[in-house]
Amino acid sequence: MQENYCYFNGTLLPFTEAKLALNDLGLWRGYGIFDYLRTYHGRPFKLAKHYARLERSAAAVGLELPLGLSAIEEITEELLYERAENATDVGFRWVLTGGYTDNGTNPSGPPNFFITTESLVKIATSDYTEGVKVITYEHLRELPEIKTTNYLSIYLNQSAMQAQNAKDVLYVKNGLISECTRTNFFLVKGNTLITPDTHILRGITRQIVLDIAPEVFAQVELRPLSLAELSEADEAFKVGTTNEVMPVVQIDDIRIGQGKPGTLTQKLMQVFQNLVHHS
């Protein structure tokens, strides 16, 4: 990030030179939404879909995006051109806040909008080959369909995750599973794929997985998923822009299937990799 360029309220500049005044409403009041996408082979992946979601998030909190899709595409090209020399693939974070405030609550001007170019998060290969553990947390995101900047639950669960060697938190409310902190959650029973369809963020990766699911699964069920069903599951995984398709082999004390990435999950991971690298 340090070496990369960013876009900030109309200007392209080195990340280290972009500075926000302290009275931003995203910072002071959580009045902010965002989206995040990555490149494959140096090309932005599903940019238009991320933009469409950003637009929906903005509208939902009463903010207007200062840039249209084609302007974002042009800026993305420039940021890619300016990216650190050693980086083929990067992530782009688009952040839109309520702007600055003079009285602590009301915007005193236009929204603040910036795009950062970021190194991709490195995930250990063993996470993919052995699968990861997640822990449950009684929680439902306040506005699950809007990609707000509120991820405090990650930090509230940090010590529990470390203590239990878990890589993520799975939100459960009144016995129903919704999603993980930054990924959508799927279960496999036999050759049926199951994932919740309400009270979740509509993940771009989730949609890709649903699109390619027929190549791997005999049946797909979009429906409420209860915590009780974990014990009967054969496989589980979670998906997102950074995680891609990540096998989940343990949830709290419940071992999923054989406690290692399932056959169908592995097949899905292959189909997914094939798609992102050859489309």
Added chain:
Amino acid sequence: MQENYCYFNGTLLPFTEAKLALNDLGLWRGYGIFDYLRTYHGRPFKLAKHYARLERSAAAVGLELPLGLSAIEEITEELLYERAENATDVGFRWVLTGGYTDNGTNPSGPPNFFITTESLVKIATSDYTEGVKVITYEHLRELPEIKTTNYLSIYLNQSAMQAQNAKDVLYVKNGLISECTRTNFFLVKGNTLITPDTHILRGITRQIVLDIAPEVFAQVELRPLSLAELSEADEAFKVGTTNEVMPVVQIDDIRIGQGKPGTLTQKLMQVFQNLVHHS
């Protein structure tokens, strides 16, 4: 604010010169807590109590305050000395975030901590003499006892408030009242004062009101407050550092009492003003 000094990560400087890099976790992930206090007659009011709450909020989200109480007191003196010449009284906002991040989620260094010196929000005298309207919103703050920076619900209700000429939102969940967006809520029935005692932020002003309540009310009840009780209420008000004691005369379509500030509320307002100006 523009003319005032602020404190930012160890340095006192003009507000206009204090700048945050874009990768702050308060901004990106809502990983931030804060507190806000004001002065009366140029002296910080209940600073130690605000500090104690800030410390509790920080601990609850796994952050450590970089400054002890006496350091904050000293800095406050310096900020007061540097405040804009025309300001007798000001507000101080203390903001603590998870610090900067290199990977979008985990802190890469110490927390960011800053203090801004702010003009007091001007509230129309008529709000106090005529009382205000609030509208209800089905919501319960995620971590009501922690003063996090998540106030998105204000912005989600902005148009509804404007359309209905309401000044605030009253949170109701499953028929139970908790609090307003930045104030604690009280009802009066006969000469009994009633306010919720759980799922709320423990307001410093709320505690003051509870301390002086015996001078005005025959009885005080700290207990769950149902929406249904609004129709039987004689008076209502909400309290906070900025609002002080603010009469509430209408909630949605329900007129409270005679639709004007009640006698006991007015008496409480006097006792409160007496306390803050002569203690």
